[in-house]
Amino acid sequence: MTNTSVMAxxxxxxxxxxxxxxxxxxxxxxxxxxxxxxxxDHKIGIQKIFELLTSGEDAVLKSLEELGAxxxxxxxxxxxxxxxVLVTEEVKKAIHECIxxxxxxxxxxxxxxxxxxxxxxxxxxxxxxxxxxHQTMKPEAYIYALPYMFYExxxxxxxxxxxxxHRYVASRAAKLLGKPxxxxxxxxxxxGNGGSVCAIDKGKSVDTSMGHTPLEGxxxxxxxxxxxxxxxxxxxxxxxLTISEMDNLLNKHSGVLGISQISSDLRDLEEDWxxxxxxxxxxxxxxxxxxxxxxxxxxxxxxxxxxxxWTAGVGENSPIVRSIVHGQMDWLxxxxxxxxxxxxxxxxxxxxxxxxxxxxxxxxxxxxxxxIAQDTMDCIxx
Amino acid sequence: MGQxxxxxxxxxxxxxxxxxxxxxxxxxxxLIDHSEEKxxxxxxxxxxxxxxxxARWGLTSGEKRAIISRIKGSTxxxxxxxxxxxxxxxxxxxxVKRQLFRELDATCRPSTIIASNSATISITEIxxxxxxxxxxxxxxxxxxxPKVPLVEISRGQKTNNETFESAVRFAxxxxxxxxxxxxxxxxxxxxxxxxxxNQAVKVLxxxxxxxxxxxxxxxxxxxLNAGPLALADKIGVDTVVxxxxxxxxxxxxxxxxxxxLLKKLVRAGYKGIKTSKGFYRYGSDGLRLAASGxxxxxxxxAVHQ
Numbered sequence: 001m002t003n004t005s006v007m008a009x010x011x012x013x014x015x016x017x018x019x020x021x022x023x024x025x026x027x028x029x030x031x032x033x034x035x036x037x038x039x040x041d042h043k044i045g046i047q048k049i050f051e052l053l054t055s056g057e058d059a060v061l062k063s064l065e066e067l068g069a070x071x072x073x074x075x076x077x078x079x080x081x082x083x084x085v086l087v088t089e090e091v092k093k094a095i096h097e098c099i100x101x102x103x104x105x106x107x108x109x110x111x112x113x114x115x116x117x118x119x120x121x122x123x124x125x126x127x128x129x130x131x132x133x134h135q136t137m138k139p140e141a142y143i144y145a146l147p148y149m150f151y152e153x154x155x156x157x158x159x160x161x162x163x164x165x166h167r168y169v170a171s172r173a174a175k176l177l178g179k180p181x182x183x184x185x186x187x188x189x190x191x192g193n194g195g196s197v198c199a200i201d202k203g204k205s206v207d208t209s210m211g212h213t214p215l216e217g218x219x220x221x222x223x224x225x226x227x228x229x230x231x232x233x234x235x236x237x238x239x240x241l242t243i244s245e246m247d248n249l250l251n252k253h254s255g256v257l258g259i260s261q262i263s264s265d266l267r268d269l270e271e272d273w274x275x276x277x278x279x280x281x282x283x284x285x286x287x288x289x290x291x292x293x294x295x296x297x298x299x300x301x302x303x304x305x306x307x308x309x310w311t312a313g314v315g316e317n318s319p320i321v322r323s324i325v326h327g328q329m330d331w332l333x334x335x336x337x338x339x340x341x342x343x344x345x346x347x348x349x350x351x352x353x354x355x356x357x358x359x360x361x362x363x364x365x366x367x368x369x370x371x372i373a374q375d376t377m378d379c380i381x382x
Numbered sequence: 383m384g385q386x387x388x389x390x391x392x393x394x395x396x397x398x399x400x401x402x403x404x405x406x407x408x409x410x411x412x413l414i415d416h417s418e419e420k421x422x423x424x425x426x427x428x429x430x431x432x433x434x435x436x437a438r439w440g441l442t443s444g445e446k447r448a449i450i451s452r453i454k455g456s457t458x459x460x461x462x463x464x465x466x467x468x469x470x471x472x473x474x475x476x477x478v479k480r481q482l483f484r485e486l487d488a489t490c491r492p493s494t495i496i497a498s499n500s501a502t503i504s505i506t507e508i509x510x511x512x513x514x515x516x517x518x519x520x521x522x523x524x525x526x527x528p529k530v531p532l533v534e535i536s537r538g539q540k541t542n543n544e545t546f547e548s549a550v551r552f553a554x555x556x557x558x559x560x561x562x563x564x565x566x567x568x569x570x571x572x573x574x575x576x577x578x579x580n581q582a583v584k585v586l587x588x589x590x591x592x593x594x595x596x597x598x599x600x601x602x603x604x605x606l607n608a609g610p611l612a613l614a615d616k617i618g619v620d621t622v623v624x625x626x627x628x629x630x631x632x633x634x635x636x637x638x639x640x641x642x643l644l645k646k647l648v649r650a651g652y653k654g655i656k657t658s659k660g661f662y663r664y665g666s667d668g669l670r671l672a673a674s675g676x677x678x679x680x681x682x683x684a685v686h687q
Contacts, residue, residue, distance in 0.1 A: 241438065242440075244440065245435075245438055245439055246439075248439050249439035252442050253439045
């Protein structure tokens with residue numbers, strides 16, 4: 001793709017529930033308009049998107065004929081997909097088979113594909129998987145130390161997520177560093193609501209902190225991340241919790257929210273930092289310590305590191321977390337430029353280390369939509 | 383509202399639990415009770431149950447807000463016309479249920495499904511005076527409804543396929559496994575559990591074993607969540623007697639003849655958790671007190687207190 005520009009963007013929320021809405025804006029930074037409408041299912045949602053694109057004052061297309069292809073994000077591709085692919089019957093079947101890995105995400109992803117199919121039966125569609133980038137991991141990185149039968153029979157292994165984002169910022173980092181991606185060892189830190197760290201050697205993912213589900217690894221907004229698995233059994237027994245209660249405890253009541261009891265949003269904890277409260281500080285410290293630990297581990301896995309890249313909501317906008325993580329990392333070759341760290345946020349891109357820092361630290365705003373568009377273009381031109 | 387709204391009639395325990403389960407599953411719910419006081423108590427208890435879920439990490443406060451926003455209350459039966467499905471949870475007596483079904487039948491569009499949560503009364507009997515009995519069906523939920531992933535569905539003589547299929551779809555929507563029987567009062571669960579409770583009471587009555595021993599033996603021996611006497615307290619001792627009498631009238635099977643002690647307890651106000659005493663004693667929080675099982679030698683005094 002030689003020339004990319006955003007014609008329109010938007011978001012459909014609360015499909016099938018009361019009070020569903022569509023956000024829509026023309027162009028990359030047009031005025032956001034929120035439409036309230038009854039979106040009973042994904043097909044109606046996609047119909048409404050197509051309507052907004054082709055009619056009304058903010059229309060950007062004369063007709064749907066102008067669309068060349070539709071790209072979809074699909075959360076879990078299991079070990080069946082190591083790259084983005086054109087949608088076929090087999091692909092749909094495979095996505096269906098991966099529902100057991102992502103019961104909340106894959107079904108709506110599939111519904112989106114089928115809805116487009118119904119409205120535009122002839123259009124080409126492409127799926128971009130969150131997991132496919134990590135398919136280059138070797139068995140030593142993805143096999144759990146559980147009876148091997150679980151892997152053989154149920155494909156229980158580590159998959160990793162946020163692949164689209166890790167892949168995008170890695171290639172963008174190579175551009176900023178002015179070196180070919182194939183010569184670089186990178187560690188990318190994607191911190192949004194969920195968070196994961198990825199070790200990338202020559203452009204390929206060799207390890208990542210999320211596992212079979214997005215619960216493993218870092219401490220997140222409301223997710224616990226790495227944990228002594230015996231604790232799950234102990235807590236369930238002690239409090240007589242059901243499976244769904246324990247599931248909620250780990251996914252929705254833990255992380256920085258669980259520790260601070262203030263908020264799952266890092267911005268709330270960073271207000272007045274470090275004077276807000278001891279627990280807010282503790283939550284930030286636990287959050288940051290875990291990231292530091294993974295960076296250390298991945299420097300060992302990669303046997304070196306050219307640059308560490310921060311991205312997504314928290315990664316792009318939290319000089320505080322970045323300063324806690326990179327404080328006292330000079331032995332590993334990281335020297336943070338505190339002034340640069342402070343001003344690089346809110347969409348800014350750039351290096352935040354001193355010129356003599358052996359390992360560079362970069363902040364790069366992620367752009368998953370762009371990757372989806374580019375992959376879609378590549379797949380239909382194949 | 384509209385298409386997705388479910389109406390629950392009756393704000394007692396079963397009604398509260400059903401409202402909680404249905405609203406948690408994402409449906410809009412209207413809880414109706416003719417008594418404003420019972421309605422308000424019912425709604426308050428639903429909120430308390432959601433708070434208890436939060437305390438056990440089962441819900442987040444954001445999710446609770448969303449659930450509460452889906453629940454409305456009313457004392458006007460005409461509100462039932464707003465639902466595509468109405469489920470009644472009134473007292474287990476034929477007259478009461480039949481009367482309500484007649485009123486709902488006249489209030490709701492003929493396409494609205496009217497379901498009864500009755501455990502022991504034939505749905506055909508309940509719907510006998512309805513003009514459109516083809517849209518009636520029995521859906522028996524098991525308490526505590528938010529936790530038990532089961533609903534027994536029973537078709538009446540005139541229930542049509544569309545009604546039956548919608549009921550099965552609804553069960554799936556609120557994450558319950560549906561087991562279906564054909565117009566069978568007592569379904570599977572009530573029919574099989576009642577003789578067990580009845581026998582357990584007789585074992586106690588004859589002085590063979592204490593409450594605790596009976597419950598422990600059955601719980602551990604057969605992997606049950608609760609022993610039969612604790613279960614009777616949970617269901618309500620009076621309700622157990624109601625169920626037994628209904629099923630005896632239906633089947634003339636001796637195993638449904640209520641044990642004498644059951645009736646004695648009811649007369650003395652020992653109705654289970656809801657009255658803080660039954661086969662065991664309970665604190666105001668509904669939790670069983672330690673070593674509070676009814677003693678055989680105290681039986682005569684206990685029931686005459």
